[in-house]
Amino acid sequence: MSAIQSLVLKSDNSGFDETLFAAIADDLYHQGYSITPVALPSALCTSMSQYQLKMDEQRFKAAGIGRGNDYLKNEFVRTDEICWITGKSPEEVEWLNWTAQLQRYLNSRLFLGLFSFESHFAHYAPGMYYKRHYDAFKGEAQRVLSIVTYLNSGWAIDDGGELVLFTDDNDIEGIKVVPLMGTIVVFLSEDFPHEVLPAQRDRYSIAGWYRVNTSVSERVDPPL
Ligand code: OGA
Numbered sequence: 001m002s003a004i005q006s007l008v009l010k011s012d013n014s015g016f017d018e019t020l021f022a023a024i025a026d027d028l029y030h031q032g033y034s035i036t037p038v039a040l041p042s043a044l045c046t047s048m049s050q051y052q053l054k055m056d057e058q059r060f061k062a063a064g065i066g067r068g069n070d071y072l073k074n075e076f077v078r079t080d081e082i083c084w085i086t087g088k089s090p091e092e093v094e095w096l097n098w099t100a101q102l103q104r105y106l107n108s109r110l111f112l113g114l115f116s117f118e119s120h121f122a123h124y125a126p127g128m129y130y131k132r133h134y135d136a137f138k139g140e141a142q143r144v145l146s147i148v149t150y151l152n153s154g155w156a157i158d159d160g161g162e163l164v165l166f167t168d169d170n171d172i173e174g175i176k177v178v179p180l181m182g183t184i185v186v187f188l189s190e191d192f193p194h195e196v197l198p199a200q201r202d203r204y205s206i207a208g209w210y211r212v213n214t215s216v217s218e219r220v221d222p223p224l
Pocket residue numbers: 122130135148162163194195196205207
């Protein structure tokens with residue numbers, strides 16, 4: 001094999017975690033959700049968490065004295081701060097490449113027809129929360145699959161900030177997920193209400209959604 005061939009092979013495979021993707025697909029098929037600790041490739045964890053910290057610092061400085069209303073939109077439902085991932089830096093591109101690989105894998109295994117993807121960083125300062133909600137509503141073909149991953153190194157039991165995933169409307173107990181670095185949660189957006197409990201410390205995560213193509217003849221979805 002030539003040097004160039006091995007480079008191409010290497011870059012094709014880098015970050016492609018077939019075992020992980022297969023486990024997520026199996027979980028989704030059998031239960032509609034998947035929770036995997038230490039799942040996000042460690043290089044991606046490192047670059048995303050460093051990037052988010054750096055970005056947060058800059059934003060904090062830029063916010064200066066008067067914060068825009070944007071910060072606390074919907075104050076009674078969610079009090080986190082978000083930043084959309086558009087591909088504006090190598091780190092964002094790295095994340096989008098990885099989520100695109102997962103998208104392709106899930107489409108080929110589960111025929112989900114996932115068409116586009118949107119995601120954002122979220123920072124919950126101490127005391128912030130996101131009340132019980134759905135990411136999508138039945139019949140409004142939009143967000144099909146939600147994915148959340150966490151960028152917090154170390155998390156104590158009393159730090160709070162768990163994601164609570166409820167299996168249906170009547171579930172009041174739910175499944176608690178500790179927001180530890182690299183844990184990946186994937187679930188069908190219409191089927192699982194969930195909430196973020198208030199944390200005692202800064203809590204960093206990325207939340208994303210895969211959509212199906214909802215275009216009809218006259219209305220074409222804008223490309224991402
Ligand atoms: C969301 C969400 C969960 C989390 O942003 O819609 O539910 O654990 N996030 O950050």
